[in-house]
Amino acid sequence: MSNTFICPRCGNKDQLFVGYKNGQPYCRRCIGFQGEEAQDAVKPLQSVRLSLSYSLSREQRALSDQVIANFKSGIDTLVYAVCGSGKTEISYGVIAYAMSKGLNVGFALPRRDVVVELFQRLKSAFPNNKIVAVYGGHASVLEGDCIILTTHQLYRYPAYFDLLVMDEIDAFPFKGSLVLGSFYERSLRGHCVMMTATPSKSVIARFKRPGHQILTLRTRYHRKPIPVPCSHLAVGPLKFFFCVRKLKEYKKARKQCMVFVPTVSMAERLFGFLRLFVSNGNFVSSKRKGRPGIIEAFKNGKYDYLVTTAVLERGVTIRNLQVIVFGSDNRIYDSAALIQIAGRAGRKADAPTGDVFFLANKESEGMKRAIKEIEYCNTFL
Ligand SMILES: [Zn+2]
Structure with missing residues (x-):
């Protein structure tokens, strides 16, 4: 019986992890990993089409x-x-x-x-x-x-x-x-x-x-922590009134706010409601005419708030921006999307903080994971 058994699966050489059964050595380190292995077949050249709904920065x-x-x-x-x-x-x-x-x-x-x-x-x-x-x-x-x-x-x-x-x-x-x-x-x-x-x-x-x-x-040059989102749970119309309350608060403090919504129709509906209570806002979606002009005007501070679909998830930097994700438990928002959206806040070195609210009926897995991941990343700064 040799005492230099090397495990063919995990490369373990430590004899403390080698057991013997009927005189045959086996590896205890990887014994929990058992199952079929993949077949390696030669594959032909493939046609690949990369389809992204947004463009890279x-x-x-x-x-x-x-x-x-x-x-x-x-x-x-x-x-x-x-x-x-x-x-x-x-x-x-x-x-x-x-x-x-x-x-x-x-x-x-x-x-x-x-x-x-x-x-x-x-x-x-x-x-x-x-x-x-x-x-x-x-x-x-x-x-x-x-x-x-x-x-x-x-x-x-x-x-x-x-x-x-x-x-x-x-x-x-x-x-x-x-x-x-x-x-x-x-x-x-x-x-x-x-x-x-x-x-x-x-x-x-x-x-x-x-x-x-x-x-x-490093899209965050300033090495300040990413604002950690806060889950706010509310049902039905209470979500609308939460937005109204926050938008009024931000308006008073002269801070701009983006309200993200999951669908095009929701953008229109939510803005139709909010405008009754808070003036000087607008909305954009992939279907909205004159969208570039509205976004430009928002960037220039002409609007206090903007209701938007995921079209503005990436690549927009606005100083001192506050963020609300309306219906963040919607299934289109996985944790990666929510992290991206949360990353809209606090992007400027002279204004590195900002509110991020996940507004939902209940806390989804995506929301939990996004918050956890941002907290985890922040611990390394
Ligand atoms: Zn092994």
């Missing part, structure tokens, strides 16, 4: 191009992006490129609920491709053009991924887990793109080595 576009260039020249990339800066979208370009070449593409995240959420986003971003989600209890289909999976499921993909994107690498349970770390090492045969808002020292050190690059995305 200039910074996002530049980073996305650099990530693609790195991948082509065999460089591993760490994207160090502040919370709410839209780092996930930065990976879409390289995912599209790798899928088009018929390469094996994976996107791994530590938490199952985030896998489910990202799966939906990627499915709508890549309508022509087979996007597959793999997590505990959901692993009957293991192969596709792009596999979104929990880090726990990486064991099913030994030496498999040509491109592996990983997000939240500094989050539990991936962080500090030897066994998950080695599943990652063993599943990657090509190059990785790692993303984090909160890189640890060891991750930074790793990406300072040759063949690696660190890219940073």
